[in-house]
Amino acid sequence: MRTSSKAAAAVALGFVLTAVFAAPGIAGAPNCRGDSISVHDLASGCHGGSGVIALDDGRTFAVPAAGVTLTAAPVAEGDTDPGDVVIANRGAAGIAVQVDEVWAGSPTAVRQERAAQQRRTLGATIRGTVSHGGATTSASCGSKAYVLTGAHWESPVRWRYNPSGAKVSNVAAIQRGAEAWTGTITACGQTVRSTAAQEYLGTATQKPAVTADGGCGTSNRTSVIGWGKLPSKTLALTCIWSFTDGVAFETDQRYSTSHRWGSTSTCSGNRFDLRGIATHEWGHSYGLGHTAQKSGLVMKPSSTVCDTAQRTLGLGDVRGIAALY
Numbered sequence: 001m002r003t004s005s006k007a008a009a010a011v012a013l014g015f016v017l018t019a020v021f022a023a024p025g026i027a028g029a030p031n032c033r034g035d036s037i038s039v040h041d042l043a044s045g046c047h048g049g050s051g052v053i054a055l056d057d058g059r060t061f062a063v064p065a066a067g068v069t070l071t072a073a074p075v076a077e078g079d080t081d082p083g084d085v086v087i088a089n090r091g092a093a094g095i096a097v098q099v100d101e102v103w104a105g106s107p108t109a110v111r112q113e114r115a116a117q118q119r120r121t122l123g124a125t126i127r128g129t130v131s132h133g134g135a136t137t138s139a140s141c142g143s144k145a146y147v148l149t150g151a152h153w154e155s156p157v158r159w160r161y162n163p164s165g166a167k168v169s170n171v172a173a174i175q176r177g178a179e180a181w182t183g184t185i186t187a188c189g190q191t192v193r194s195t196a197a198q199e200y201l202g203t204a205t206q207k208p209a210v211t212a213d214g215g216c217g218t219s220n221r222t223s224v225i226g227w228g229k230l231p232s233k234t235l236a237l238t239c240i241w242s243f244t245d246g247v248a249f250e251t252d253q254r255y256s257t258s259h260r261w262g263s264t265s266t267c268s269g270n271r272f273d274l275r276g277i278a279t280h281e282w283g284h285s286y287g288l289g290h291t292a293q294k295s296g297l298v299m300k301p302s303s304t305v306c307d308t309a310q311r312t313l314g315l316g317d318v319r320g321i322a323a324l325y
Contacts, residue, residue: 037063042105045094052215053087053097058231060211062218064241066091069113071149071240072216073284075277076302077259080233082214084290086149088113090244120150120246140296140314141188147289147299151242152324156197157251157285160204162226167255168274170263174225175200177278180298180313181286181321188315196286196325208252210237216252223285225253235259235303236277238284251285253278267306276310277303288320 032046036054052060059082064070069088076082086098094106096113103110157178161171178198185192204224209217212229216239230237236255242248255261255277262271276298283299290301297314313321 036060039097039104042095042097042109043107045106045108047092047094053095055085055097055099055215057082059085059213059215061085061087061215062209063087063095064089064219067244068219069151069242069244069246070216070219071151071242071284072214072237073149073240073281073289074214074230074234074237074301075280077233077235077272078302078304079293081293081301082231082234085215086113088116088244116244116246117150120152121148140298140309140312140317143291143295143297143314143316144319145291145295145297145316146320146323147291148320148324149240149284149287149289150246151240151248151287152246153196153248153286156199157223157248158199158201159223159225159251160201160206162204162207162224164207165227165257167227167257167259167261168263170274171200173263173275174278176275176311177280178282178285180279180311181282185313185318185321187313187318190315190318192318192322194321194325196321198282208239208254209250210239210252210254219250221250223251226255227257228254229258230254230256232258235272236281238281240285240287246287248287253281253285262306267308270305272303273306273308273310276307279310279313283317283320286321287324288317291316 032041035051037051052062054060066089072085074082083100088096090109090112093112094109096109097105182194182196185194208224208226211217214231214234219241238253240248241250260271261274263274267273280298288299291297291299293300298310298317
C-alpha cells in the first residue's frame with residue numbers, strides 16, 4: 001500500500017516482529033489485562049475482550065467484537081502518511097494487527113487473517129467493462145493499479161450525516177463523492193457498470209466512531225459521517241467494520257476541523273476540496289485501499305490543496321470498483 005519499506009515501518013511503529021512468530025497460539029487464552037492493550041501484549045495470544053488497542057504512534061482502536069475485522073484508512077496532507085491499520089479479532093485465536101504491510105499480534109490470528117485476506121481479495125476479477133476508446137485529460141489514467149482491503153458490501157451503504165462542527169455546510173459534496181463510485185462510470189476511455197450503492201438517510205445527532213488520535217471507536221452498526229479533531233496532518237479518516245468473510249456492516253468517516261475546506265464547484269486558495277477528499281474516503285468505505293502516491297489516482301494516500309482531480313476516477317480506480325462490484 002505504501003512506498004516505504006517494511007523494515008522502516010517496523011522501526012517507526014516499534015513492532016517486535018519476531019514476537020509474531022515466537023509466541024505460540026494459546027487455545028482458550030484469557031482476556032488481555034487492562035483497558036489499554038499494546039501490540040506486544042497481543043503476541044501472547046490473549047483475547048481483547050474489551051478496552052482499546054494502543055499503537056506505539058499514539059493511535060487507539062476499540063477492540064472489535066470476535067469475528068469482526070476493523071480497517072482504518074486515513075488520507076494525509078502532503079507527504080505525511082500515518083499508515084492504514086487492520087485489526088482482526090479472530091476469537092479464540094487472538095487478535096491480529098496490520099499497519100501497512102507489517103503484521104503483529106497473536107501468531108495464530110495473524111496466520112488466519114492473512115489467509116482470509118487472500119481469500120477475500122484474490123477472488124475479485126475485473127468485470128463490467130463494456131467499452132473502450134476516447135481521450136481524457138485526467139493525469140491518473142496512466143496507472144492501472146488498485147488495492148482491495150478485503151471488505152465489500154452486499155447491500156447499499158445506508159448512512160447519516162452529523163453537521164456538528166462542520167467547516168463547510170454542503171453535504172451535497174459528500175454525496176457526490178459517494179455517487180462517484182456507483183452506476184455507469186466512464187473514465188480513461190473505459191465504461192463500467194458498478195453495483196456499489198449507497199443511501200443517504202438524513203442528519204444524525206450521534207458522532208462517527210472515529211477518534212481524535214486517528215483511531216476508531218466502538219461499532220454501533222450505524223454508518224455516520226461527520227467532523228471533528230484529527231491528528232495535525234490527517235485530513236480525513238474512514239473506519240470500516242466487516243465480518244471475517246469480508247461483508248461490511250458499518251463505515252464511519254470524520255473530516256478534520258483543523259483544516260480549511262471548500263465545497264463549491266470550483267476551488268481556490270489554501271483550501272482542501274471536500275468533494276475530492278470525500279470521493280477518496282468513499283473509495284475506502286466501498287472496500288478500496290491506498291495505491292502508491294505517484295499513481296495520481298483518487299486512492300493515493302495523500303492530497304494537496306484544491307486537488308479537484310480527485311473528484312474524477314482514474315483508470316486504476318475504475319478497475320478497482322469494477323473488481324468489487
